[in-house]
Amino acid sequence: MDVSPLNQNIDTLFANTTYYIDFYQRQYKWDSVPVVRLLDDIFYKFTEEHKRYANSMLPSDQIINKYAWYYMNTYVTNLDAETNRLYIVDGQQRLTTLTLILVKLYHQAETFASDLKDWIADKIVGRSGYKKTFWLNHEIHEPTLKALFDGDEDVPTNTGITAENLEKNYKVISKRLDKELTNKTVFERFVFYFMYRLVIINLKVEQTDVPMVFEVINDRGVRLKPYEILKGKLLGQIDKEELNVLKFNELWDGQVSKINRNNPDAIDSFFIYLLKAKFSNTIGESRKFDREYHRALFAETSLNLDHNPNNVKKFLQNDFLYYSSLYVKLVKYTTELNHEFEHVYYNSLTDRGQQFLLIMSACNVDDVQEKEKIQCVSYHIDRLFCLLQLQRAYDSNKFNEKMYDISSRIREVDILEIPAIFDSALLEMLKYKYSNNDLNVVFSYGYFKETGIDLDKRFKRYFFARVEEFIAKNTKMDMRHNLYNLVVNTGSTNGFHIEHILAENEENYELFGNDEERFKSERNRLGGLLLLKGKDNISSNNETYGKKLESYANTLYWNETLRQDSYKSHLDFTNWIQSSKLNFRPMDKFGPEELEERQKLLFEIIKHIWNE
Structure with missing residues (x-):
């Protein structure tokens, strides 16, 4: 493998080379956090040096040689021999942010009427006749960079996340530089520091080594996600001309x-x-x-x-x-x-x-x-x-x-x-x-036969929701509540909860021979449970079945099948009962026999829903 390192500063980095964003690279996804971190690091070192030589009378371009340098890590490039384009394999997040800093410095040079304006501009764009080309070539997002460079108030961001982050991060950078660089002297010293004392290393790699280098490099720092690495390892094997013609990157x-x-x-x-x-x-x-x-x-x-x-x-x-x-x-x-x-x-x-x-x-x-x-x-x-x-x-x-x-x-x-x-x-x-x-x-x-309350809470709601839907479909009625609300909503007001038909009271204990263990076991079966909404769930320890029956009106269809009035003038319902031979009937009382009957009815319904 051939890897060629080259030390550069910003002045030489953006001088006469156009950098294309390789398909390996993510879009420009840095948010304000890494941008602020980079600015903190740069200004920490600059502020230290500026204080040390604050009283020096030397011109800014000479005093800067006394400043310590700041190392900014590496970026990796690959030269495509066929197109003669230099692609960035790794580091475009950092280089894009540096370009945004240069754009802000360009506008500050105008504000301070600094003679450094043209120099800064040359680090952002190259000129050939009437044409200007950004050294960092975000091709489809060029309108965004151009608007920022031209100082337009309306910056287009419709080309995707890169454009959106270019605009957002420029605002972060602009605010920070306005705060730090408050006069022409400080501004110009910072420009020379930024251009000459920030050191970044370029690693040039051969095309055949790009996928491997890409993956290894991204094992450090903020790692790429697996699919981003996979993209590089797959698309990196395809000839760039085929890649463009067959639009694999777009795919x-x-x-x-x-x-x-x-x-x-x-x-x-x-x-x-x-x-x-x-x-x-x-x-x-x-x-x-x-x-x-x-x-x-x-x-x-x-x-x-x-x-x-x-x-x-x-x-x-x-x-x-x-x-x-x-x-x-x-x-x-x-x-x-x-x-x-x-x-x-x-x-x-x-x-x-x-x-x-x-x-x-x-x-x-x-x-x-x-x-x-x-x-x-x-x-x-x-x-x-x-x-x-x-x-x-x-x-x-x-x-x-x-x-x-x-x-x-x-x-x-x-x-x-x-x-x-x-x-x-x-x-x-x-x-x-x-x-x-x-x-x-x-x-x-x-x-x-014994299935009931011990089922998972969400599954119990799902089960009764499916029973409700089954009844609604076959009786040609609209659902009163959609499935999502029946299954997922659990709040005290709008959520749905499991309710026992048989409350704990002496009257109900007697129905089970005053056998408390048998009573609790029986009432917990699915045939003894209902699904009720929020305030409809008004169970208490002594409420009679008759009182509960009243509260089931206008709730869910399954609950209402216990009530006499649900069978009156509901022709579609009664016709379906006859054709399906499902044993629906109203129940004015509710004891062991009725509970067993409801359990068996659910068994038959389940066979219709899931046992086809």
Whole structure:
């Protein structure tokens, strides 16, 4: 490897070389914190030296030779032999900030009527005829730099985060320099100090070494995120002419922008899900992709991306483009209820992030069955999770392990094979839980009979929300509350809470033979629970069932099925009861028999919702 170091000051750094921002580099993402830190460091050293020689009568350009120098670290460049362009591989955050400082000094030179104005301008832009070129060439953001340089009041920032940060950080720099440089003498001494005594080292590297150098350099300081390093290691293998003509950089940035729209870390999550989906058969194998997936990616021999530009181009144009687009769709379905893909939304309500893993595993590039696979896989994840919960067989560790087993079995198979794979997994987990190797049904009343209050709080709300939706759909009524509010809202006023139908009082104890243990066990079953909103949840230790029944009016449909008036003049409801043969009926009293009846009714409803 050939690395050539060169000591420079700002005067020589920005003299006759145009620096292009390589595709390896992030956009200009520095916020005010690192900018202020850099200014603090520069002014700390300058202030020390300025005080020491404050009384000197020497001109500024001579006294500056007595000032101590300040080391500003390194920046890395690579010369493209074909285009003869010099690209910045590392250090553009710092160089961009230095350029903004020069722009502010240029405007201060005007304010102080300093003869240094033209010199400073020459460190910002080069001139060829009528054309001015910024030495630091943020090509698509040049209008922003030009507006700052020209002192325009209206600075365009519509080209992205780089433009926005150029404007914001210029304001931070401007305020600081106005505070520090209050007269012409101090200003001019600072300019000479800035130009001559700030030392920065340029490391020139060969093109073949750029990806490796880029990654090593960014192991120090404020590290790049894995996807940013991955971008460099992938795009760094592609010939720059092909890179421009085939717009690989635009492809990458466009997909990353779509995924990161609402979450700046979403792209890393995407790559982790994708690599686990395609290359992990067990949860143990998946762990290698948890952190430095950008390194593990190159270890996958099936992709063969290391030092293989042809495979890199195929990966970007096929796998990356297809699966990132699929991921964008899935994220949208998790946040907006689309009835065509409703189970993706349902899974988001129960935090089943594994659906990203399994759906990407099931789909192959440009899959003609994509729509059906999204629907099928998301439905079966919800079904698997819920039927395990409702039969008290859910174990989070076992469930996560099983997700990778399912992923390996559904990987790019025909959609017709997928339901049986999920059913097999569900039976395996039930057999494990109940030590019953003869079990041959995925949902049994024997395992559901005692299910109740011990379920996870959020899942209980989700369960009753799905029951509510089931009733609303089949009776052609609108939901009174959306699913998100039913499941997620938990506040004392607008949140939803689980309520016991049977309060703790002597009347209810008598219904259970005054057996307190039996009473508490029975009333905790799902058939003895309801979902109520905030102030509707007015349970007390002595309230009778009759009083509670009154409070269920105008709450949720499931609650209202206990009331007589819910069956009057509701033709769609009564017709559905007859056609579905579901045993809905009003209950003027509520004891052991009624509770058992409601538990069995829920069992039948569950079979309609999840056991199709």
